[in-house]
Amino acid sequence: MGCLHMCPDLRALQLPQDLPDDHMLQIPILISKWKNLEILWLGGTFQMQEVLAQINIHCKNFIGLAIARAHVEQDEASAIVTLLPNIKQLFLRHAYIEKESLVMILQGCKELEYFDVRHCIGFDEGDDEIFKLASRIRTFKDEGSMLYDYDDDYFPTCPNLIVLELPADIDHDVVSKVPKLTSNWKCLEFLRFGTTFKMKEILAQISIHCKNFAGFSVSHADIKKDEATSIVTSVPNIEYLGLRNSNIDRESLLMILKGCKKLVYFDVRTAKVSTLEIIYQISIHCNNFVGLGVPNAYIGKSDASAIATLLPNIKELDLRCANIEKESLVMILKGCKELEYVDVSDCEGFDERDIDILKLASHIRTFKPEGSMLFDSDDDKERDNDGFDLDLMLSRAGTRSSVRLSARAYGQNQGITLERKKNTARADELQNKVLGDGKSRSSVKTPARAETQQRRARSSVKTSARA
Template identity: 25%
Template sequence: MNLKHTKLKEYQYAKVNKLVSFIPTTETKTIPIVNRQSTELPKPKPASSLSLFHHNMKGHDFINSMLPDELILEIFRNLDSKSTRDACSLVCRRWLTLERFSRDTIRIGASGSPDALVHLLARRFPNVTNVYIDERLSVSLPVDFGRRRNASHSSLSWLRLHFVSERSEAGASESDSYCISDAGLTAVADGFSNLEKLSLIWCSNATSAGLRSVAEKCRFLKSLDLQGCYVGDQGLVAIGKCCKQLEVLNLRFCEGLTDNGLVELALGCGKTLKWLGVAACAKITDISLEAVGSHCSSLETLSLDSEFVQNKGVLAVAKGCSLLRNLSLQCINVTDEALTAVGVFCSSLESLALFSFQRFTDKSLCAIGKGCKKLKSLMLSDCYFLSDKGLEAVAAGCSELAHLEVNGCHNIGTYGLESIGRSCTRLKELALLYCQKVGDEALSEIGKGCKYLEALHLVDCSIIGDDAIYSIATGCRNLKRLHIRRCYEVGSKGIIAVGNNCKYLTDLSIRFCDRVGDEALVAIGQGCPFLRHLNVSGCHQIGDNGIIAIARGCPQLSYLDVSVLQNLRDMALAEVGEGCPLLKDIVLSHCRRLSDVGLDHLVKRCKLLESCHMVYCPGITSAGVATVISSCTNMKKVLIEKAKVSERTQRRAGSVISYLCVDL
């Protein structure tokens, strides 16, 4: 046995030995295993992971001889990642079998012959209850290598042969061969009879016939996601008749459905349905929502995006679903009448999101403020006829508000936000996007009244400046995330205040803020030791001194974007390499003074790097690109011009290299 395999065994036993000490012991038979001092067993000396390994090597399998199947299964359930589970399953055949029995979730992307793949997975993992199939994701077939893989060689070979014969016999197109069909859904139904959650994302070949198989054989189904599937009414009717425990249903972009299918489903399992999402379904109208309002009294969440739903449908839901807690609406034909009903009848509402409404006025928000006292989250996007009056009503009535986003509502200004600051003292997150009428006084009031604010997002707020950021920094000392983009009145003064007062800051983004200079980042580096995410893209006054201060003061930094910094040089990159060993993602694009020398210093210490963007950096050559590729074994994406990638680098790491198209 070679040294590498020996180290792997030591690691596997160490993980299990550590977990055993934390497993609760509720049955008598497991007590001797955890409590080594029990009188029922000899009292061995405390065993390290290495000694356990030596026991195994001598023919005395200490763990396997003492741990029952139930406890090993519990250990697998407590492992923190799939890679760890996979590693531990390689210890022996027994552990491999038990790990397969313990697995409850599988995820499948676009793969050759997915129907055959489902057959194979169903045999290997019989206790799976959650199946996620997303054909937007590209996943390759497994590859055989090494001795451990030989055991499954026959199954994988059968899968490949089946894939080839299926294409040659049926004459399937290349795109169809990567889409699960009704046969695959039948395999899901046959193989996972205890299925509780099924997601079919953009599975274009699935039809009502396959969905009917699932409905008939998976009676415990609780969650069904059909986003982008062209299934018909018959499949949905079958789900309603057979799956009486269904709680979650996502019908976004299901163009083949009509009112008939959703009405029948509401009749069949309306008593248990709690979550419903409908978007871009042209044939689903008020008739469906009336059925939902009549039969789905337990509905808690409704997400509705439709040009065909009008007041009648939303009124029915508001009156019939009094337990509604989360409501998201993007319906251009719905008016104040419907939203007023929500305020009157839905007193349990906690989250409200309104998108692109041009027929709502302050009357609607006044009703929400008056009736929805439990409201905690409010999102207003492109609602042009809402003003400060409506926001003031929400502030007065919804004192528990914790999340507020105002995006492109041009009639909401300083006064409305001041009302929020005075009344909503529990506010934790505030986002103001394209709010040209909101001034410094609004954020000054937020700083005075909202002491628990943790996140602030500002985009294109042209009259917000340093005084506003200073007020937030001095009043909201628990601030963890600050994102500012194209707020040209914000300068170093405000960011220095953040560094001096917000020591828990973990995420700072100040993109294209021309007045922010090195002195601001010096304050951040000295006062924010827990910073993990920094984006200073386009801040032209920032140079070496600012980035060096970050490198020396923020050792936990994992993401850094310094693109379009014309004054940044290799010295700063070398300091980042020395001070930020946990760095995973870096963006260096359009930094004209960086060269291969700086890259070399960076990758010597930053061994965890997973992505690096460095387009339009004239000082970086193919040699620098090769250095990054060869030094960072965890690299997943390198964005670079094609001319800077040598043939050798392309052969070694073509799968992780992305090219910027410059030939157009």
């Protein structure tokens, strides 16, 4: 993106469909530098209204807009009409655009000379009203457009869909269809967002149609005040929420914790709110809370004391890759008597073989200290923190249905991969992974354990050398 700052005479710009969201967020800021811009190709409708608003202010010679596989509803159509009333060329080929939105554009953009809406979904080619409104346009193309896409396989009807995942690399135009399809998924319980795009609209529809909805997760995303408000207003009764590594400010996070009083499990990692304050707010507002995930965090004595004192009945604790000393972990293990699952793997501050810790944790059904050491001498250690493990959470939570259906709306054909999983099989698989098919943890040698032993050996050599 750096080179674009150096193009004050830029006249035409094409943005790819796979442009990352954080790059796309910079485009409206850069528009003010491109006063000679005439034609713009957008890879989707994300940030479209913000971009058009800046074009309206700074680009007086602008004549043409193209959007790849756009999803144009009334808001997008209104933005085009209001912000680009004098546009002369408009390319919306392969778009999803309903007749009402197309009519709005035809009525509002009086100076259009070229308008391409071929192979669109939402209106029929040759529609009498549309044809009449477009008769003044020198070149109007609507060939191949139809009211419905009879070959559309982006999403299944799936009336019994329970779990839906929208990955981070999914096309925004596909995500745009989700709000309208939500009415088909009355059994939906869990949703994993890969981006906050259309999150507010999706949650609003979920609040209407999905009465058994229990929770969702989103990682590495920007959670602003609007998104936080939509969570509290649309799905205040959710039990599971994952915001791992998301950018969320203190005000928005506290709004969620205060508004979602039925939270049972919360997974979060943010530098803007201390772990201590998160624990305190949960203890005040969430009376049924039993599971906390704050991986990669620093857990000091005050944090450990807060967990032991304010969350004494907690059952699940995920502190993987955390910096936590033995004294703090001991405090938690002594204070939280009902713990059933504790993940403190790959932590710094205590040794995975510490006898005192293993003795205190002996009553815990699943205790994972593997890879943890008193000091980490390997500066290049790569930590595993790839997001909220929805499958693992579902299998541990003992949810209502014995069959889980996950839908991944992506792939080269943007199709659906349907995968059925039985909780019993998943539980057996997890137990085998943890216990090594009946063997004790100490007798099972894994690659991670071997790597840990190698690092510990290197650390001992360095210590001896310094001595």
